[in-house]
Amino acid sequence: MSDSAQSPLEPMLRKLGKWASFNHEDRAALLALPHSLATMAPNQIIVREGAQPSSTCLLRSGFAYRHKIVSGGMRQIFSIHMSGDIIDLQNSLLGTADHNVQALTHCDLAFIPSDAVRRIAFDRPTIGRAMWYDTLVDAAIFREWIANVGRRDAKTRMAHLLCEFALRLEAAGLGRHNAYELPMTQEQLADCTGLTSVHVNRMLRALDREGLISRTKRSVIIDDWKKLARAGDFESNYLRIPLASPPATNEAEYD
Amino acid sequence: MSDSAQSPLEPMLRKLGKWASFNHEDRAALLALPHSLATMAPNQIIVREGAQPSSTCLLRSGFAYRHKIVSGGMRQIFSIHMSGDIIDLQNSLLGTADHNVQALTHCDLAFIPSDAVRRIAFDRPTIGRAMWYDTLVDAAIFREWIANVGRRDAKTRMAHLLCEFALRLEAAGLGRHNAYELPMTQEQLADCTGLTSVHVNRMLRALDREGLISRTKRSVIIDDWKKLARAGDFESNYLRIPLASPPATNEAEYD
DNA sequence: CAAGTGGCTTGATCTGGGTTAATGCATTCT
DNA sequence: AGAATGCATTAACCCAGATCAAGCCACTTG
Numbered sequence: 001m002s003d004s005a006q007s008p009l010e011p012m013l014r015k016l017g018k019w020a021s022f023n024h025e026d027r028a029a030l031l032a033l034p035h036s037l038a039t040m041a042p043n044q045i046i047v048r049e050g051a052q053p054s055s056t057c058l059l060r061s062g063f064a065y066r067h068k069i070v071s072g073g074m075r076q077i078f079s080i081h082m083s084g085d086i087i088d089l090q091n092s093l094l095g096t097a098d099h100n101v102q103a104l105t106h107c108d109l110a111f112i113p114s115d116a117v118r119r120i121a122f123d124r125p126t127i128g129r130a131m132w133y134d135t136l137v138d139a140a141i142f143r144e145w146i147a148n149v150g151r152r153d154a155k156t157r158m159a160h161l162l163c164e165f166a167l168r169l170e171a172a173g174l175g176r177h178n179a180y181e182l183p184m185t186q187e188q189l190a191d192c193t194g195l196t197s198v199h200v201n202r203m204l205r206a207l208d209r210e211g212l213i214s215r216t217k218r219s220v221i222i223d224d225w226k227k228l229a230r231a232g233d234f235e236s237n238y239l240r241i242p243l244a245s246p247p248a249t250n251e252a253e254y255d
Numbered sequence: 256m257s258d259s260a261q262s263p264l265e266p267m268l269r270k271l272g273k274w275a276s277f278n279h280e281d282r283a284a285l286l287a288l289p290h291s292l293a294t295m296a297p298n299q300i301i302v303r304e305g306a307q308p309s310s311t312c313l314l315r316s317g318f319a320y321r322h323k324i325v326s327g328g329m330r331q332i333f334s335i336h337m338s339g340d341i342i343d344l345q346n347s348l349l350g351t352a353d354h355n356v357q358a359l360t361h362c363d364l365a366f367i368p369s370d371a372v373r374r375i376a377f378d379r380p381t382i383g384r385a386m387w388y389d390t391l392v393d394a395a396i397f398r399e400w401i402a403n404v405g406r407r408d409a410k411t412r413m414a415h416l417l418c419e420f421a422l423r424l425e426a427a428g429l430g431r432h433n434a435y436e437l438p439m440t441q442e443q444l445a446d447c448t449g450l451t452s453v454h455v456n457r458m459l460r461a462l463d464r465e466g467l468i469s470r471t472k473r474s475v476i477i478d479d480w481k482k483l484a485r486a487g488d489f490e491s492n493y494l495r496i497p498l499a500s501p502p503a504t505n506e507a508e509y510d
Numbered sequence: 511c512a513a514g515t516g517g518c519t520t521g522a523t524c525t526g527g528g529t530t531a532a533t534g535c536a537t538t539c540t
Numbered sequence: 541a542g543a544a545t546g547c548a549t550t551a552a553c554c555c556a557g558a559t560c561a562a563g564c565c566a567c568t569t570g
Contacts, residue, residue, distance in 0.1 A: 068402050071411075071488040076402040090391045098395055098493040121387075122380040129373070132387055135394065136345045140353055142397035147323050147331040150404040150449030154557065156326075185517060194405030199557055201519060217566095233326040238353040409527065440547065454527055456549060472536095 007031040008110050012058050015084030018171070018242055019137075020130040029120055030127060035110040040064075040103040047091055047101040055111040057088040062107035063183055067191065068099040077191040079141060080104070080165070080184070082172045089117070089135060105183045140238045149194040152233060157193040158203040159232030162213065164239070166222060171241050178222040207231070262286040263365050267313050270339030273426070273497055274392075275385040284375055285382060290365040295319075295358040302346055302356040310366040312343040317362035318438055322446065323354040332446040334396060335359070335420070335439070337427045344372070344390060360438045395493045404449040407488060412448040413458040414487030417468065419494070421477060426496045433477040462486070 007013075009031050013022070022030070035058070040046060046064060047053055059081050066078040066087070078099065081087045091097035092114040121128035144164075148157050165182060169175040186204070187197040195203075207213045212228045214221040222228055229235075262268075264286050268277070277285070290313070295301060301319060302308055314336050321333040321342070333354065336342045346352035347369040376383035399419075403412050420437060424430040441459070442452040450458075462468045467483045469476040477483055484490075 066398075068398070070402055070406045074406040076406040078398045078401055090394060093388065094391055094395070094495060096492065099398060118384070122377065122383060125377040128377060128383070132376075132390070133348065135387070135390060136349055139345060139390065139394040139397055140349070142394055142401060143321075143323070143333045143354060145401050146333055146397060146404060147325055149401060151325045151329040151331040187517080196558060197518085198520090198559080202557090205519080237351065240349060441549095442547085451528060452547090453529080453549085457527090460549080 008037055008060060008108075009033060009035060009058065009112075011060050011084035012086060012110075015086075015172075016127065016130040016134060019133040019240075020126050022126055022130075026124055026126050029124060033112050033116055033120065035112045038109045038111065040107040040109060042103055042105050044103045044107075045100060046103060046107075046109070047088055047097050049097055049100050051091075051097045052095060053088060053092045053097060053114075055113045056086060056092045056117050057101070058110040058112060059083060059085045059087050060108040060110055063104035064101060064107055065104050065188070066099050066101050075191045076194070077188065078145070079138070080192070082169065082174060084172060086131070086134065089131070093118070104188070137238075137240050140240070144238050145192075154193070154195055154199055155203045155206060156231065156233055157195070158189070158200065159207060159212070159228050160234050161189065161192060161232075162207075162220060162222070163225075163229050163232050163234040163236075166220075166225075167236055167239055167241055171239075178225055179220070181219050183218055263292055263315060263363075264288060264290060264313065264367075266315050266339035267341060267365075270341075270427075271382065271385040271389060274388040274495075275381050277381055277385075281379055281381050284379060288367050288371050288375060290367045293364045293366065295362040295364060297358055297360050299358045299362075300355060301358060301362075301364070302343055302352050304352055304355050306346075306352045307350060308343060308347045308352060308369075310368050311341060311347045311372050312356070313365040313367060314338060314340045314342050315363040315365055318359035319356060319362055320359050320443070321354050321356050330446045331449070332443065333400070334393065335447070337424065337429060339427060341386070341389065344386070348373070359443070392495050395495070399493050400447075409448070409450055409454055410458045410461060411486065411488055412450070413444070413455065414462060414467070414483050415489050416444065416447060416487075417462075417475060417477065418480075418484050418487050418489040418491075421475075421480075422491055422494055422496055426494075433480055434475070436474050438473055 013027060013030050016022075016030070040062075046057060049068065061083050064081045064085075064087055066081075067075055068078070069075050087101055088097075091099075091101070117131075121131050141164075148160050152160065166175070166177045166180060169180045170177045175181060185197075186200045190197045190200045193200065204213075204215065207228070208215060212222070212224050212231060214223055268282060268285050271277075271285070295317075301312060304323065316338050319336045319340075319342055321336075322330050323333070324330050342356055343352075346354075346356070372386075376386050396419075403415050407415065421430070421432045421435060424435045425432045430436060440452075441455045445452045445455045448455065459468075459470065462483070463470060467477070467479050467486060469478055
C-alpha cells in the first residue's frame with residue numbers, strides 16, 4: 001500500500017475500494033491510468049452545460065458541485081463532491097453535459113481520458129463493477145434528494161442534508177460524523193434544498209437553538225446525532241457506507 | 256430480426272438497442288438470458304424497501320413506479336417506468352432495496368438473476384456499456400426531477416412532467432409526442448411533483464384553459480407543443496433520445 | 511485605517527400552494 | 541336499480557416559506 005501512496009490517483013482507489021476489494025494488478029492498473037493534473041479556484045466552472053468533455057474528472061482534494069440554472073435564473077444544486085469522487089463520468093460517457101460542474105473550494109483535479117476509463121472498466125470487471133456501483137450510489141443520493149426537496153419541510157430538509165454530509169465526509173476521511181467543516185454558504189445550502197438563503201438561516205438557527213447542532217463559521221458540530229437524524233428523517237442506508245471501515249482509514253490521510 | 260421477435264425479453268433489446276448497436280451474438284445472448292415471467296395487478300408491490308432481491312426485473316408491458324414514504328406518511332415518486340425498462344438494476348446490484356417499486360397498471364414482468372445480468376455486462380462490453388449508459392440516463396432524469404421539484408413553480412412542474420412523458424412514451428412506441436395515454440391519477444402526479452392532488456388539478460385545468468393541452472379521462476393531447484415546452488422549461492437533451500428513431504419503431508409493436 | 515465586499519442575521523409583509531371539505535361523476539359490485 | 545367506490549373538481553380559508561429591506565460582522569484591499 002505504501003508504495004502506491006504517492007500517485008495522484010490514490011483518492012480514486014480509496015473511494016472505489018469501498019465498493020470492491022482489488023488485487024494488486026487492479027490497483028496498479030487504476031493508478032497507472034493516463035491523466036493530467038489541474039487545479040481550480042473557487043467558483044471556477046469545471047464542465048459547462050452543453051460542453052462535450054472527452055475526459056473524466058477526478059476530484060483529488062477540495063469540494064465541487066453539480067448544478068443547473070432553470071428558467072427564471074434560479075439555481076438547483078444536484079450534488080456535492082469531495083475527495084475521491086469521479087465527478088464527471090456521466091457527462092463524459094454520455095457525450096454532452098446536461099448540467100454544470102463547478103468548484104466549491106480550491107480543487108485539485110485529475111483528468112482521465114474517457115476512453116481509458118471505459119477500457120479499464122471492461123478489461124477489469126472488479127474495477128468496472130466498482131465504478132458502476134459508484135454511479136448507482138450517486139443515483140440513490142439523487143433519489144433521496146428528490147424526496148428531500150419534494151416531501152420534507154424546511155427544517156427536516158436541512159437536518160437531513162447535515163446528516164448526509166456528516167456521514168459522507170467521515171467516509172471520505174474529512175471529518176467525524178459529529179463534527180466537520182462545511183465550506184458552503186447558506187445560499188448554496190439553499191440551492192441544495194430548494195429554499196431561500198434567508199430561510200436556511202432561520203432553520204439552522206432553529207436547529208442550533210434546539211440544541212441539535214452548534215455552528216462556528218463554516219464548521220458544524222452535531223451535538224445530538226440521534227435527535228438530528230430523527231429531525232431529518234435520515235436513514236443512512238442509501239449511502240451504502242460499509243459498516244466497518246478499515247481501521248487505517250480512520251486516520252485523515254488526505255487533507 | 257423476425258426470428259427473435261417472440262422472446263419475452265424483446266422489449267429489453269429494444270430499449271438497450273437505443274444506446275448501442277448490437278451484433279447478432281449480442282442480441283442472441285441478451286434474449287437467451289435466463290428468466291422467469293410474472294404478471295402483477297395494479298398497485299401490487301414488486302420490490303419492497305428493505306428487501307434483498309436476487310434478480311433484476313424487466314418491465315415487458317404496463318407501467319410501474321419507484322417511490323418512498325417519508326416520515327409523516329407522505330409519498331415521493333422517483334420515476335415512472337414503461338415497456339423495456341430494467342426497473343431494478345439498482346436494488347439488485349446494490350443488494351438491499353432502499354425504495355419501493357410498485358405496479359401502476361397491470362404489468363408483465365420478467366425476472367432475470369442478477370448474476371446473469373452482471374455476467375453478460377462484463378462478457379459483452381457492448382451490452383455492458385448500453386446498460387451502464389441506461390443507468391446514467393436514469394440518473395439524468397433524477398437530476399431533472401430534483402430541479403423540477405426544487406426550483407420550478409407548480410404549473411411549470413406539471414408542464415415539464417407532461418413533456419417528459421410525451422417524449423419517453425413516444426420513444427417507447429407507446430404514443431405520439433402530442434397525444435398519449437397516461438395511466439396515472441392526479442394524486443400520483445402530485446407525488447411525482449411534490450404537490451397535492453388538489454393543486455395538480457388546478458394546474459392541469461389551467462394548462463387546459465390556456466389551450467396548451469386537452470384531456471379526456473387519462474388521455475393527454477398536447478395542442479401546442481412549443482408553448483407547453485416553454486411553459487415547462489423543458490429541454491429534451493437530458494433524455495438522450497436518439498434524434499432519428501428507426502422508422503420501424505414508429506409502429507406500435509407492444510401494447 | 512477607511513471603504514468595500516460577501517455573507518450572516520433579523521423583522522415585516524405577502525403569496526403560492528396546502529388543507530379541508532363538499533359535490534359530481536363514472537365504474538363496478540350486489 | 542341502488543349502493544359503494546374511486547377520482548376529478550371546486551370553493552373557502554390558512555400557513556410555511558418567499559420576498560423585501562435593513563443592519564451587522566469579519567474579511568480584504570487601497
